[in-house]
Amino acid sequence: MQRGTAEERKRGGRWVLLCTTAALLLFAAGPVPRSAAASRAPAPMRSSLVARDEAPASSPTPPARPVSNTRSPELGPGIDGAVIALDGPVPGLRVAATTGAGLPVTGTAARASFTDEAGRFRLREAAPAPQRLIALGADGALLEGPLVPSLAAERSALRWELEWRLVRVQLRDAAGNPLVGARVRCSSPTGAPCFAVRHASDAEGRCAALVRGADTVEFVLERPGSPPASAHFAAGDAEHGWTLDAR
Numbered sequence: 001m002q003r004g005t006a007e008e009r010k011r012g013g014r015w016v017l018l019c020t021t022a023a024l025l026l027f028a029a030g031p032v033p034r035s036a037a038a039s040r041a042p043a044p045m046r047s048s049l050v051a052r053d054e055a056p057a058s059s060p061t062p063p064a065r066p067v068s069n070t071r072s073p074e075l076g077p078g079i080d081g082a083v084i085a086l087d088g089p090v091p092g093l094r095v096a097a098t099t100g101a102g103l104p105v106t107g108t109a110a111r112a113s114f115t116d117e118a119g120r121f122r123l124r125e126a127a128p129a130p131q132r133l134i135a136l137g138a139d140g141a142l143l144e145g146p147l148v149p150s151l152a153a154e155r156s157a158l159r160w161e162l163e164w165r166l167v168r169v170q171l172r173d174a175a176g177n178p179l180v181g182a183r184v185r186c187s188s189p190t191g192a193p194c195f196a197v198r199h200a201s202d203a204e205g206r207c208a209a210l211v212r213g214a215d216t217v218e219f220v221l222e223r224p225g226s227p228p229a230s231a232h233f234a235a236g237d238a239e240h241g242w243t244l245d246a247r
Contacts, residue, residue: 078122078123078124079097079122079123079133079148079158080120080121080122080123080156080157080158081095081120081121081133081157081158081159081160082115082118082119082120082121082158082159082160083095083115083119083121083135083160083162084119084159084160084161084162085162085164085165085166085210086162086163086164086165086166086235087165087166087235087236087237088119088166088237089115089117089118089119089120090115090119090162090166090197090208090210091115091116091117091118091119091168091197091206091208092114092115092197092198092202092206092207092208093114093115093119093121093135093137093197093208094112094113094114094135094136094137095112095113095114095115095121095123095133095134095135095136095145095160096112096113096123096133096134096135096136097123097131097132097133097134097148098131098132098133098134112136131147131148132144132145132146132147132148133145133146133148133158133160135195137195137196137197137198137199138184138185138196138197138198138199139185139196139199141195141196143162143195143210145160146158146160162210163212164195164210164211164212165210165211165212165214165215165235165236166208166209166210166235166236166237167186167208167209167210167211167217167219167233167234167235167236167240168206168207168208168238168239168240169206169207169208169219169233169239169240169241169242170204170205170206170207170239170240170241170242171201171205171206171207171221171242171244172205172241172242172243172244173243173244173245174243174244174245177205178201178203178204178205178206179201179205179221179223179244180201180202180203180204180205181200181201182200182201182205182207182221182222182223183199183200183221183222183223184196184198184199184200184201184207184209184219184220184221184222185219185220185222186209186211186217186218186219186220187217187218187220188211188214188216188217188218189214189216189218189232190213190214190216192211192212192213192214193211193212193213194209194210194211194217195209195210195211196208196209197209197210206239207219211235214235215234215235216232216233216234216235217232217233217235218230218231218232219231219232219233219242221242221244229244
């Protein structure tokens, strides 16, 4: 009994010795360095938001602005000229140009000019040649003019001569004030072709008409709230006055 107890004590002593030796070895080695532990650890994921904050994207380059005085490649040189009837210059006539196919220029290429008191007009840009001048009147009326020279140098003094008589009228009320914006229609007592130059009287109460093959024009005046009024005027170089009663 005593012998067995001595052996057990001997074995226990050996076990204690082994444990003590292992503890001393671990103590001598020391803790694992942080750098080594970090090298074995997986790298953390970086947020895409942080990446954008650190390197913000550059703003796109704005497009170049078009130059305002650049001529459109669809348009040709400007046209200067004058419209002259048998009785003199035609004022207030809307002049435009047609395309090579004979159609009025429309859309972004549309250009028109109103003649002044001397019948002069200026189309700053027009359709490519060949082209023709046209006059646009009231109620969709159209007068076909001459062909435009293909050379720009020949366009500086273009003269459009009309085989039409001219009738000019100034409208006033009983107080002598001009009638502005009154709708004007024209006809010929003989049935001759008639062309109303303006859709309505201008800021000075003026209106005009062209007639071919006749010497007299009947004007029909329409104003809101008033019955239509009509009068006959003879063609010539003098301007007529027409006084109308109050509404």
